[in-house]
Amino acid sequence: AQTVTQSQPEMSVQEAETVTLSxxxxxxxxxxxxxxxxxxxxxxxxxxxRQEAYKQQNATENRFSVNFQKAAKSFSLKISDSQLGDTAMxxxxxxxxxxxxxxxxxxxxxxxxxxx
Amino acid sequence: ETGVTQTPRHLVMxxxxxxxxxxEQHLGHNAMYWYKQxxxxxxxxxxxxxxxxxxENNSVPSRFSPECPNSSHLFxxxxxxxxxxxxxxxxxxSQVGVFGLNSPLHFGNGTRLTVT
Numbered sequence: 701a702q703t704v705t706q707s708q709p710e711m712s713v714q715e716a717e718t719v720t721l722s723x724x725x726x727x728x729x730x731x732x733x734x735x736x737x738x739x740x741x742x743x744x745x746x747x748x749x750r751q752e753a754y755k756q757q758n759a760t761e762n763r764f765s766v767n768f769q770k771a772a773k774s775f776s777l778k779i780s781d782s783q784l785g786d787t788a789m790x791x792x793x794x795x796x797x798x799x800x801x802x803x804x805x806x807x808x809x810x811x812x813x814x815x816x
Numbered sequence: 817e818t819g820v821t822q823t824p825r826h827l828v829m830x831x832x833x834x835x836x837x838x839x840e841q842h843l844g845h846n847a848m849y850w851y852k853q854x855x856x857x858x859x860x861x862x863x864x865x866x867x868x869x870x871x872e873n874n875s876v877p878s879r880f881s882p883e884c885p886n887s888s889h890l891f892x893x894x895x896x897x898x899x900x901x902x903x904x905x906x907x908x909x910s911q912v913g914v915f916g917l918n919s920p921l922h923f924g925n926g927t928r929l930t931v932t
Binding site for chain 1: 856857858859861863864872904906920921922923924925928929
């Protein structure tokens with residue numbers, strides 16, 4: 701069975717600085733997807749970034765980038781130039797390639813606070 | 817503006833009540849999902865509907881009864897719930913492509929359910 705671990709329940713960062721959120725996972729699969737979702741107080745889960753395991757290049761989306769280390773089963777999220785609107789819960793998630801649709805395995809989340 | 821709309825936003829019900837949660841997606845997706853988000857636990861997949869057919873029931877108690885009349889609407893009928901069922905219930909949709917490949921999930925804002 702797959703598991704996703706986020707070891708940092710809470711983090712804080714000063715506005716305009718950079719922060720890295722950690723995520724590790726356990727799987728015996730070779731092909732899979734990894735995601736970071738953001739859940740602000742509005743409660744909507746918003747996709748931040750997605751990584752296909754077969755791609756060696758790390759995904760980037762504007763100020764968000766990942767450090768995907770497949771051998772180490774690590775998938776950290778780096779947020780550059782943090783903004784107040786980045787304050788939210790961040791969830792790391794795993795999905796097996798070709799697996800049951802929507803069967804995302806989520807971590808417990810990291811609460812990020814961006815301070816002015 | 818979210819492409820997935822959930823109503824009501826908040827719901828308080830007694831253990832003997834019957835109520836329904838509604839979800840509507842405006843994205844033209846062909847798959848819809850119910851997730852449960854409890855405090856201090858990872859997000860849990862409950863049900864999956866693919867082209868209006870239920871393709872997954874993640875060992876959910878029968879007091880939760882899903883209904884998917886078409887690919888744009890999804891309901892979760894609730895009856896005889898327990899206090900431990902209090903949680904945030906999130907609906908999501910995605911486009912399932914060939915070989916089961918999924919577009920990323922799009923979530924609604926959830927219904928905060930309190931069972932008294």
